[in-house]
Amino acid sequence: MQSVVKKIVIVGGGTAGWMTAACFVKALGSHFYDITLVESEEIGTVGVGEATIPPIIQYNSFLGIDENDFIRETNATFKLGIEFVDWRRKGHSYIHPFSVFGKDIDGFTFQHYYFRHYMERGGGEIDIGKYNAPTEAALQGRFGRVKSEPGKPDLTYAFQFDAALYARYLRRYSEKLGVVRQEGRIVKVNQNPETGYVTSVQTSDDRTIEGDLFIDCSGFRGLLIEETLKTGYTDWSHWLPMNRAAAVPCDRTDELLPYTRATAREAGWQWRIPLQHRTGNGYVFCNDFISEDEAVESLLSRLDGKPQADPRILRFVTGRRNKAWNKNVVALGLASGFLEPLESTSIHLVQSGAFKFLALFPRHGFNPHIVDEYNRQIEHDYDNIKDFIIAHYKVTERDDTPFWRHVQQMSIPDSLRDRLDVFRATSQTLSREPDLFREVSWVAVLTGQGMVPQDYHPAADAMDSDDLRVHLGSWRNAVIERVKGLPSHEDFIRRHCASEALKMHQTG
Numbered sequence: 064m065q066s067v068v069k070k071i072v073i074v075g076g077g078t079a080g081w082m083t084a085a086c087f088v089k090a091l092g093s094h095f096y097d098i099t100l101v102e103s104e105e106i107g108t109v110g111v112g113e114a115t116i117p118p119i120i121q122y123n124s125f126l127g128i129d130e131n132d133f134i135r136e137t138n139a140t141f142k143l144g145i146e147f148v149d150w151r152r153k154g155h156s157y158i159h160p161f162s163v164f165g166k167d168i169d170g171f172t173f174q175h176y177y178f179r180h181y182m183e184r185g186g187g188e189i190d191i192g193k194y195n196a197p198t199e200a201a202l203q204g205r206f207g208r209v210k211s212e213p214g215k216p217d218l219t220y221a222f223q224f225d226a227a228l229y230a231r232y233l234r235r236y237s238e239k240l241g242v243v244r245q246e247g248r249i250v251k252v253n254q255n256p257e258t259g260y261v262t263s264v265q266t267s268d269d270r271t272i273e274g275d276l277f278i279d280c281s282g283f284r285g286l287l288i289e290e291t292l293k294t295g296y297t298d299w300s301h302w303l304p305m306n307r308a309a310a311v312p313c314d315r316t317d318e319l320l321p322y323t324r325a326t327a328r329e330a331g332w333q334w335r336i337p338l339q340h341r342t343g344n345g346y347v348f349c350n351d352f353i354s355e356d357e358a359v360e361s362l363l364s365r366l367d368g369k370p371q372a373d374p375r376i377l378r379f380v381t382g383r384r385n386k387a388w389n390k391n392v393v394a395l396g397l398a399s400g401f402l403e404p405l406e407s408t409s410i411h412l413v414q415s416g417a418f419k420f421l422a423l424f425p426r427h428g429f430n431p432h433i434v435d436e437y438n439r440q441i442e443h444d445y446d447n448i449k450d451f452i453i454a455h456y457k458v459t460e461r462d463d464t465p466f467w468r469h470v471q472q473m474s475i476p477d478s479l480r481d482r483l484d485v486f487r488a489t490s491q492t493l494s495r496e497p498d499l500f501r502e503v504s505w506v507a508v509l510t511g512q513g514m515v516p517q518d519y520h521p522a523a524d525a526m527d528s529d530d531l532r533v534h535l536g537s538w539r540n541a542v543i544e545r546v547k548g549l550p551s552h553e554d555f556i557r558r559h560c561a562s563e564a565l566k567m568h569q570t571g
């Protein structure tokens with residue numbers, strides 16, 4: 064059947080543009096569809112964005128990419144989770160890992176059994192992480208690709224990579240499959256005078272690129288979705304006040320850790336992302352509480368190695384575009400919104416937005432019900448992530464700086480308030496099917512931030528005390544067994560997927 068959408072124009076060649084191009088050409092082919100990507104080297108890309116979450120594995124495998132090859136080419140490392148340092152209070156840390164804690168029993172999730180045990184032993188520090196294999200492996204600096212087996216702990220992982228190299232990798236992939244790249248700075252966007260639909264974009268050297276469908280991957284500015292269609296932006300900075308990041312890569316010094324570190328600072332937090340060729344660092348902050356110069360100074364004073372460039376300041380407003388799909392324009396990447404990088408969700412939102420769009424592909428034109436459905440799905444994704452990120456700031460014992468007092472006392476969305484109340488009272492997390500962050504994530508972060516539930520599901524009381532101890536003990540042993548014998552993360556990479564840069568690098 065003939066499609067009314069034939070010419071697809073992707074505006075922007077950052078991570079979002081090339082991720083979109085690659086999965087579109089893989090899914091749709093280049094026989095019936097012309098896919099053109101326009102980007103401007105002069106404008107450049109945002110140039111940060113290194114940590115991902117596990118669904119990226121599905122994205123890569125959809126493209127048929129060889130994982131070791133991709134790791135080598137992007138200087139990637141494996142990521143088992145995020146270590147949050149000083150978030151609950153100074154000196155405290157916890158890991159938000161990717162696989163579940165413990166084994167469910169008769170359909171009831173592990174945390175209920177854990178909390179019964181915790182209460183019976185009289186409280187103390189929450190140590191649920193010892194029932195999670197990625198946490199154990201991360202703390203020991205080990206990694207392996209462990210086959211998923213029923214009844215055994217999983218070692219789910221994601222990657223940390225050089226996003227610019229990833230975009231380049233996907234560019235090669237896309238061009239091979241037929242995507243046409245046009246270099247040029249777009250200076251004009253033409254619209255149908257009656258419908259307002261975008262008909263073409265014009266470059267500074269006067270080329271006109273026509274299309275039926277436009278994917279706006281032009282970054283924060285939203286060249287089509289905002290500057291042209293004036294779609295509007297929902298600003299969440301009253302809940303997520305971060306509005307700046309200072310970013311700088313530095314020489315790597317230590318063994319490669321298999322996780323991202325997020326350390327709470329006086330007016331925000333600092334990321335540390337180990338890659339094969341360097342360590343990525345950034346201070347995410349709110350400029351009401353610290354100046355740009357002070358943030359840069361603080362960042363530079365807390366690097367493990369020599370900076371490899373001058374720090375860059377990135378400015379943003381947390382929130383999302385009111386509609387990700389408006390007329391014949393779909394925004395992906397930073398053009399569709401930004402929630403700050405605390406849980407490494409932006410690249411994921413590109414992937415999930417692109418796949419959701421492909422599932423609803425407008426072959427027969429722009430049906431408003433389909434457009435509404437897409438926008439609802441994207442809204443849900445953003446809302447769920449937004450609440451999860453706010454929880455990191457709100458649930459804390461820290462009140463040692465004006466910033467921490469502010470976030471501790473700020474108002475929060477009703478949806479998050481309800482979730483926190485329910486968790487505190489019952490250990491239930493209210494997670495449901497389409498949520499990106501589910502039970503394990505909420506349990507890890509809320510308990511890590513210091514929230515202790517007052518009760519657990521009554522099903523946990525049905526278990527005999529001895530049986531409960533045996534159950535917990537045998538899962539803990541299974542976690543230890545899973546991790547025992549795994550090589551160090553760095554050894555694993557050196558053996559299977561070392562980049563040229565790593566081969567040149569001698570540790571110690």
Ligand SMILES: Cc1cc2nc3c(=O)[nH]c(=O)nc-3n(C[C@H](O)[C@H](O)[C@H](O)COP(=O)(O)OP(=O)(O)OC[C@H]3O[C@@H](n4cnc5c(N)ncnc54)[C@H](O)[C@@H]3O)c2cc1C
Nearest residue numbers: 075076077079108109112114249281282396397404409410
């Ligand atoms: C501080 C910070 C940290 C981040 N950390 C992470 C992280 O750890 N994990 C994660 O998943 N994400 C992270 N992100 C987000 C991630 O960087 C982005 O989601 C991702 O890089 C996608 O960016 P983009 O392609 O949408 O935009 P950009 O990289 O800005 O690309 C925009 C593209 O549009 C082109 N363009 C713009 N205007 C024009 C024009 N007029 N004509 C032609 N071309 C044009 C540009 O040339 C460029 O190619 C972070 C973002 C920030 C700001």
